[in-house]
Amino acid sequence: xxxxxxxxxxxxxxxxxxxxxxxxxxxxxxxxxxxxxxxxxxxxxxxxxxxxxxxxxxxxxxxxxxxxxxxxxxxxxxxxxxxxxxxxxxxxxxxxxxxxxxxxxxxxxxxxxxxxxxxxxxxxxxxxxxxxxxxxxxxxxxxxxxxxxxxxxxxxx
Numbered sequence: 001x002x003x004x005x006x007x008x009x010x011x012x013x014x015x016x017x018x019x020x021x022x023x024x025x026x027x028x029x030x031x032x033x034x035x036x037x038x039x040x041x042x043x044x045x046x047x048x049x050x051x052x053x054x055x056x057x058x059x060x061x062x063x064x065x066x067x068x069x070x071x072x073x074x075x076x077x078x079x080x081x082x083x084x085x086x087x088x089x090x091x092x093x094x095x096x097x098x099x100x101x102x103x104x105x106x107x108x109x110x111x112x113x114x115x116x117x118x119x120x121x122x123x124x125x126x127x128x129x130x131x132x133x134x135x136x137x138x139x140x141x142x143x144x145x146x147x148x149x150x151x152x153x154x155x156x157x
Contacts, residue, residue: 016129018131021131022053022125023133024121025044027042029106030042030139031113031138041097041103042099044096046089047095050091050092052090053089053129054086055087055088055124056086056126059121062113063110065106065108066104068083068097068103068104069082069084069102069105070082114137116136119136
């Protein structure tokens with residue numbers, strides 16, 4: 001009995017579930033302005049297996065499309081985004097997703113995002129395994145530092 005193509009939404013069959021073999025560490029999705037319906041995703045894709053994981057599809061219930069892009073810079077300093085069709089996360093290794101480098105592009109947001117919520121992205125590999133990645137929505141205006149002071153939210157003192 002084969003599971004249908006929507007199985008990942010309700011639970012993937014055991015032999016297709018990649019489990020924690022591929023994870024996203026510190027996965028973030030800056031909220032961005034409501035007028036722009038494209039978001040970027042960052043973090044570190046970590047492969048804990050002894051085989052390369054080649055991703056052939058990324059999907060999310062919150063976006064029409066999820067792609068992996070890389071910023072490439074020409075000799076004159078011009079940047080352009082190149083889509084990576086089948087990104088590889090190396091065996092026992094990592095693929096960094098960061099501002100100005102490789103990153104997820106989440107296209108055509110279907111609803112508003114709330115700061116702090118978790119957006120799920122399903123990654124499917126060449127060997128038909130599926131991995132659930134989680135990106136936390138953060139305030140895009142927050143600096144990407146670990147400072148925890150100066151957080152005045154205009155409340156009563």
